[in-house]
Each structure stands twice: as C-alpha cells, then as structure tokens.
Amino acid sequence: MVYLDYAATTPLRPEVLETIKNALELDFGNPSSIYQIGKKTKRKISSARESIAKLLGIIPNNLYFTSGATEANNWAIIHQAQTARKLGKGNHIVASAIEHPSVRETLVFLEQEGFEITWIYPDENKHITLQAFEAASTSKTTGWVAMAINNEVGAILPTVDLGKSAKQLGYWFHVDGVQAIGHQLKTLIPYVTSLSVSAHKFYGPKGIGFLVYQPWETAMLLKPFIHGGSQESSKRAGTENTPYILGMAKALELSLDEAAETQANLFEINQYLIEQLDNSAITFAINGDNDSRANHIINLWLPGFSSSQLLIQMDLAEIFVSAGSACSAGSLEDSLILKAYYPDDSQRWQESIRLSFGNQTTKEDIDKFIVQLNLIKERNHSYGI
Ligand code: PLP
Incomplete structure (x- = not known):
C-alpha cells in the first residue's frame, strides 16, 4: 500500500499505542474521584497538560482538552465573537475564505446569528495577505480568523503577521493550527488569542485535540462550552478521555523531537x-x-x-x-x-x-x-x- x-x-505511532493501552488498562480510575487511583489518573492528566504546555511554551491553564479541532474551532470562535459583541465592541469578523469546514461553517452559523463576516479570497498572486485583512476591517471589527496551513493546497497563511497586527488593533485572533507541524505551532503561540490542534494529524489518536486560549484582555476570559462537572476548569464538563490525552501528549513530544x-x-x-x-x-x-x-x-x-x-x-x-x-x-x-x-x-x-x-x-x-x-x-x- x-x-x-x-x-x-496519520497512523498511530507504536509508542503512542503503547501509552494508550497502558492507560486503558492501568489508569481506569475516574480523575474526579478522591481515592488513590482517581488521584493518580488526575496527576497523569495534569502532567500531560504540563508536558504539552512546556513543549509549546504556553501556560498549562490556557490549554483545554477537546474532542478534536472541530470542537476547539467552534468553541473559540463562537465564544470570542459573542463575548466581544456583548462587550459592545462590534459584530464584524474578517476571515480567510479557504478555511476548513469546521471554521467556515462556524462562521456561517454566526452570520445567521446576526454577525457580519468578510471573507478574504486569495488575490491575483494566490496570496491571502495582511493588507487584505486590514483593508476589510472596520470600526465594528472584533476578530480575525486564519488557518496556519491550508489542508487542501498546503498554502501557508501569514498568521504571525496577522497576529502581530491583530494584537495591536485589539482584535481577537483565532488560528486553526491543525496542519502546522511541530515548531510551526510554537512560533505562532505569542500571536494568537486562540489556537486549535488535533492529535490525529501528528500520529496520535482520533477524537482528541486541544484549544489554546490566551486572550489579550481579561474581559474576554473563556466561557464554559459544555456545562456540567468541574473538568477542564469547569469549562468543558465530562469525564476526561485519559488514554487519549496521554497518547496525544506522547505523540506531540515525539513529533516535536523529530x-x-x-x-x-x-x-x-x-x-x-x-x-x-x-x-x-x-x-x-x-x-x-x-x-x-x-x-x-x-x-x-x-x-x-x-x-x-x-x-x-x-x-x-x-x-x-x-x-x-x-x-x-x-x-x-x-x-x-x-x-x-x-x-x-x-x-x-x-x-x-x-x-x-x-x-x-x-x-x-x-x-x-x-x-x-x-x-x-x-x-x-x-x-x-
Ligand atoms: N482543521 C483542519 C485544517 C483540518 O485539516 C481538520 C481535519 O481534517 C480539522 C480542522 C478537524 O479536526 P478534527 O478531525 O480533530 O475535528
């Protein structure tokens, strides 16, 4: 073949499979339980969070485990658009027109909720530019959305430049980082308010990913997406997928090494x-x-x-x-x-x-x-x- x-x-790495198998077998305790095996699982989840945060150079508390990038994209974009509108900042978002459906359809949903979206198409040189984002922005603009690398044609978008400008202008900036590999993700960190990542693109399991959320201002602090228990700082309720979280941390470590x-x-x-x-x-x-x-x-x-x-x-x-x-x-x-x-x-x-x-x-x-x-x-x- x-x-x-x-x-x-991507196929699962053998080391990741091993990590998942071990966790399935040995770390079955519910991380929310207060007895030893629960606490042990909780510690393992914490150390996976710390390890990912260290690898990417972020604060562990700014990292939220999700079911994948689709969820992270939905969460980050909807939250930031709605919070900024509630704060009276405006209802306009500028986004690249070549986003993955999980971003594009989230923005289409927001459009139906009364938000205004300006789509930036590739120019005559096939580039998506910072200038186009700046020119499309108005006094009602609150955020920009651009993927790091397009999944169909491999285009690298100028996300670092976009992020620098967004920060200066006070806009939230969401990046779908799914197709960015290793160090490319790390480079982006200082310039995004939110970033989505999916483990199955770097030899980890499917159905797990994470959101990095680090707003420029406290008024934009992340709101809960799934209501219920206190998992993920009470922002995404539901018993954690311990084996896949540990597997994802292992996969990221190995792919950054290489x-x-x-x-x-x-x-x-x-x-x-x-x-x-x-x-x-x-x-x-x-x-x-x-x-x-x-x-x-x-x-x-x-x-x-x-x-x-x-x-x-x-x-x-x-x-x-x-x-x-x-x-x-x-x-x-x-x-x-x-x-x-x-x-x-x-x-x-x-x-x-x-x-x-x-x-x-x-x-x-x-x-x-x-x-x-x-x-x-x-x-x-x-x-x-
Ligand atoms: N964004 C991009 C650029 C992708 O390539 C993918 C996966 O196909 C996703 C988002 C969705 O990721 P997930 O499968 O983790 O929901």
Missing part, C-alpha cells in the same frame, strides 16, 4: 515528486499558492484526468490519495478551496488531486504513484476516456 493522505489523518528531520524529509519528497512529474509525459500544474506552500501538502491539477475516476483507479492499485478535504471528497462536491483560488475554472476543480506526505513517505512511494498515473493515462487513452 502507498499512503499519500497524511493531511487527512520535527527538523521530518521537515527535511518532507522537503525532499516534495521536490522529488515535482522533478519526477517534470520528467514524465504527464501535464500538471500545482494548485494554490506555490510560493508559500507547506512541504507536506501538494494539490495537483492533472488536465485530462477526472479526479473522482483517478481516486478510484488509484484505490484499486492500493495508492491512497485524496481530492481535497476528506469531507468534500466523501460527498463528491467540488472543492470550495479550489473554487476560491480558481473561480472561473471548473475543469480544474474536477481534475485535481491532493497528495500529502508524512514520516513514512519514501521516494519509492512517489515512484509507484507516477508509474500508476502513467498506466492510468495509457489505459484511459486506449479506452478513449
């Missing part, structure tokens, strides 16, 4: 793919912002190939790629991200695929992908497809 869909999810090495490998894989495509008879173009693109995500326009057909034919050969975000691929809808970049080029929306790489990707995987692409091209040509 050739797995080229790490942006959708961040430099992984980046170097991803850079090489990315270059190698482009070279091999250049040397082949395949016509292709890179979608999105190729000047500022993460090494682990590449979205290719392959004129003459239908993306849905290509996905199926690759699948039959046990090569797993995607046509964009997993959700839009599942429902076979045109990608809103490609539409944002190429509003007048419907052919491109239907002839593009996403490849994403991770710590197990090799040049041999890329060779197999290219061989299969050529085979599919020949086969389709002989059937007149």
Whole structure:
C-alpha cells in the first residue's frame, strides 16, 4: 500500500499505542474521584497538560482538552465573537475564505446569528495577505480568523503577521493550527488569542485535540462550552478521555523531537515528486499558492484526468490519495478551496488531486504513484476516456 493522505489523518505511532493501552488498562480510575487511583489518573492528566504546555511554551491553564479541532474551532470562535459583541465592541469578523469546514461553517452559523463576516479570497498572486485583512476591517471589527496551513493546497497563511497586527488593533485572533507541524505551532503561540490542534494529524489518536486560549484582555476570559462537572476548569464538563490525552501528549513530544528531520524529509519528497512529474509525459500544474506552500501538502491539477475516476483507479492499485478535504471528497462536491483560488475554472476543480506526505513517505512511494498515473493515462487513452 502507498499512503499519500497524511493531511487527512496519520497512523498511530507504536509508542503512542503503547501509552494508550497502558492507560486503558492501568489508569481506569475516574480523575474526579478522591481515592488513590482517581488521584493518580488526575496527576497523569495534569502532567500531560504540563508536558504539552512546556513543549509549546504556553501556560498549562490556557490549554483545554477537546474532542478534536472541530470542537476547539467552534468553541473559540463562537465564544470570542459573542463575548466581544456583548462587550459592545462590534459584530464584524474578517476571515480567510479557504478555511476548513469546521471554521467556515462556524462562521456561517454566526452570520445567521446576526454577525457580519468578510471573507478574504486569495488575490491575483494566490496570496491571502495582511493588507487584505486590514483593508476589510472596520470600526465594528472584533476578530480575525486564519488557518496556519491550508489542508487542501498546503498554502501557508501569514498568521504571525496577522497576529502581530491583530494584537495591536485589539482584535481577537483565532488560528486553526491543525496542519502546522511541530515548531510551526510554537512560533505562532505569542500571536494568537486562540489556537486549535488535533492529535490525529501528528500520529496520535482520533477524537482528541486541544484549544489554546490566551486572550489579550481579561474581559474576554473563556466561557464554559459544555456545562456540567468541574473538568477542564469547569469549562468543558465530562469525564476526561485519559488514554487519549496521554497518547496525544506522547505523540506531540515525539513529533516535536523529530520535527527538523521530518521537515527535511518532507522537503525532499516534495521536490522529488515535482522533478519526477517534470520528467514524465504527464501535464500538471500545482494548485494554490506555490510560493508559500507547506512541504507536506501538494494539490495537483492533472488536465485530462477526472479526479473522482483517478481516486478510484488509484484505490484499486492500493495508492491512497485524496481530492481535497476528506469531507468534500466523501460527498463528491467540488472543492470550495479550489473554487476560491480558481473561480472561473471548473475543469480544474474536477481534475485535481491532493497528495500529502508524512514520516513514512519514501521516494519509492512517489515512484509507484507516477508509474500508476502513467498506466492510468495509457489505459484511459486506449479506452478513449
Ligand atoms: N482543521 C483542519 C485544517 C483540518 O485539516 C481538520 C481535519 O481534517 C480539522 C480542522 C478537524 O479536526 P478534527 O478531525 O480533530 O475535528
């Protein structure tokens, strides 16, 4: 099998599996119980929180465990928008138009609740710029939203610059940090009021993630999202998912340890793919912002190939790629991200695929992908497809 869909999810690391298994077996005590085994579990959760906080350079109290990034995005954006409006600051938010559905649909929900959203589309150079955010802001603006790295085309957004400016202007600033790897997340920390992270993108389990919440002002302190018990400082009630919290802390530690090495490998894989495509008879173009693109995500326009057909034919050969975000691929809808970049080029929306790489990707995987692409091209040509 050739797995080229790490942006959708990553396999669990063996060390993480071990941590989870141990916790499932040994740390079954309820962290809220006051007897020894409960207290022991509580201590383990605290040390996982401290370890993640230390790795990222944040205060442990500013870290909230969630069921993943979708929840963290919903929580942070809705809370900040509503609190700022209640404080009389305004009801306007500026957001990039290439956000993940968990952010985009949260903002659409807020729009229905009377908020005004200005979407920033890629400019003629395919860039999402600070200037565009500044130009779109008005006296009613309270916050900005921009993802660190786009999950479909790998575009790196100028989140550090956006964060610096947002801080000066007094706006809350939410970043979906899901596709940012290791040190990229750390760099962002001083410039965000909120940041969402998902463990299954860095070889941790699915269904767990966290929100970093650090407002510029006390009036914006985080409000409870799930009401009930006193877990997560009484802000997200419900018995903690101890095994996955411990597994996520382990996964983050390991992926940060290897961040430099992984980046170097991803850079090489990315270059190698482009070279091999250049040397082949395949016509292709890179979608999105190729000047500022993460090494682990590449979205290719392959004129003459239908993306849905290509996905199926690759699948039959046990090569797993995607046509964009997993959700839009599942429902076979045109990608809103490609539409944002190429509003007048419907052919491109239907002839593009996403490849994403991770710590197990090799040049041999890329060779197999290219061989299969050529085979599919020949086969389709002989059937007149
Ligand atoms: N944001 C981005 C950029 C993603 O790629 C994903 C995962 O697909 C999410 C948010 C959602 O994360 P989770 O699966 O943890 O809810």
